[in-house]
Amino acid sequence: MMMKKSIICAFLILVGLQPSLAQQRNEIKVPDLDGYKTLKCDFHMHTVFSDGLVWPTVRVDEAYREGLDAIALTEHIEYQPHKKDINADHNRSYEICKKKASDMGILLVKGSEITRPMAPGHSNAIFLQDSNPLDTKDYKDAYKAAKEQKAFIFWNHPGWDRQQPDSTKWWPEHTELYNNGCINGIEVANGDVYSPEALKWCIEKKLTMLGTSDIHEPIQTDYDFAKGEHRTMTFVFAKERSLDGIREALDNRRTLVWYADMVIGQEELMKPFFEKCIDIKEINRDEKGVTLSIMNNSDLIFKLHKTEHNPSLVYFRDYTLKPHTKHTIKILFNDGIKGGDMNFEITNLITYPEKGLNYTIKL
Ligand SMILES: [Zn+2]
Ligand SMILES: [Zn+2]
Structure with a gap:
């Protein structure tokens, strides 16, 4: 009986000493x-x-x-x-x-x-x-x-x-x-x-x-x-x-x-921060276009919106990069172009009132 009590006491003391470890x-x-x-x-x-x-x-x-x-x-x-x-x-x-x-x-x-x-x-x-x-x-x-x-x-x-x-x-x-x-x-x-x-x-x-x-x-x-x-x-x-x-x-x-x-x-911090969050890889390229994989390695979400660009380069109007997700994106070449600038605004990375981060992926 005594033995049991002291074991329980010792247990309670231990638990009591380290309440936050859990x-x-x-x-x-x-x-x-x-x-x-x-x-x-x-x-x-x-x-x-x-x-x-x-x-x-x-x-x-x-x-x-x-x-x-x-x-x-x-x-x-x-x-x-x-x-x-x-x-x-x-x-x-x-x-x-x-x-x-x-x-x-x-x-x-x-x-x-x-x-x-x-x-x-x-x-x-x-x-x-x-x-x-x-x-x-x-x-x-x-x-x-x-x-x-x-x-x-x-x-x-x-x-x-x-x-x-x-x-x-x-x-x-x-x-x-x-x-x-x-x-x-x-x-x-x-x-x-x-x-x-x-x-x-x-x-x-x-x-x-x-x-x-x-x-x-x-x-x-x-x-x-x-x-x-x-x-x-x-x-x-x-x-x-x-x-x-x-x-x-x-x-x-x-x-x-x-x-x-x-x-x-500030844009000066936002841009490198965004670049560290994502990993862009070209996974295929031919005369018709490019396929990219974009991995978002962060807990953050990124909302991309297309801005002014060469219309022969055809890509999404709006795209959301979800946290910890790999996205595959196809960009088409029209009119015989071989590449170009994929321009967009990341509308939820705010660098000025009503203005998101402008970002370009060079293809
Ligand atoms: Zn208060
Ligand atoms: Zn206050």
Whole structure:
């Protein structure tokens, strides 16, 4: 009898010590770029330490299961509706997570959300040392405190209709922050909202593009993983998988945003990224035409649409390259031509508002 009890106890202790080993990590399959690792990051989320509905360590488990490399918990500095039950300083949710994140190999970036009326609205300051000095009366002092800590600051959900009911405007307050180096990036996508204005501003003003979940509930409340959905996130092209690596990449604007079935970002990054996702092989050629095989090795979908081309080269008008699928495509030569440029726009790889990546396959 005694023997049995002690075996059960030992078993319970072992189970109790390693509760997270049973979680399955679903790696996101997207390629690295030459010289850079593609880190999957979400720098905007909440827990019960502001207006979220989960304990901080749950965010680490979620990130692990979804194959993320890095997260930031960005509790609202100015809005803490659970304060009666959870009364702690602004650093606490980060501190609670720190060990678990490190044990599970998730990079944890320290951040906070400066939560003000428009203008300037909401911003996340990440790579902070101490969140408490951001708790100030005047918003300018909060940005100043973040800047003094060399934080990376990005404007959140600029098109949020509760703060910009008619149109998404850039206010004089943003010009002042921008001139003081207090806007380093903008959320081009936040949760299920994409902002073409933010994309335009990031290109014009040389700011970093970010995609975030801004998750408040448990993640599965907002995303149906069984249907293949994924949280809105940022692909960060870092020289190394580390906090320093992420910071260097953000400072140098090496990001793409993954939002629903779209990838959004600068053409200079999008083009090599797309090329790494696919593998094109010529499998047959004669006087009548060419047969290509196009393998999509990524988790992403690509929607190709034919653009202006030599009409003697006959190919599809619209074509979808599905994830992890090999596609065989026949291109016909008319009027005695021997080859040519197959031009198309990839309509879900967005490089400017309403504009997809232009791509040419030379035949
Ligand atoms: Zn919130
Ligand atoms: Zn916000």
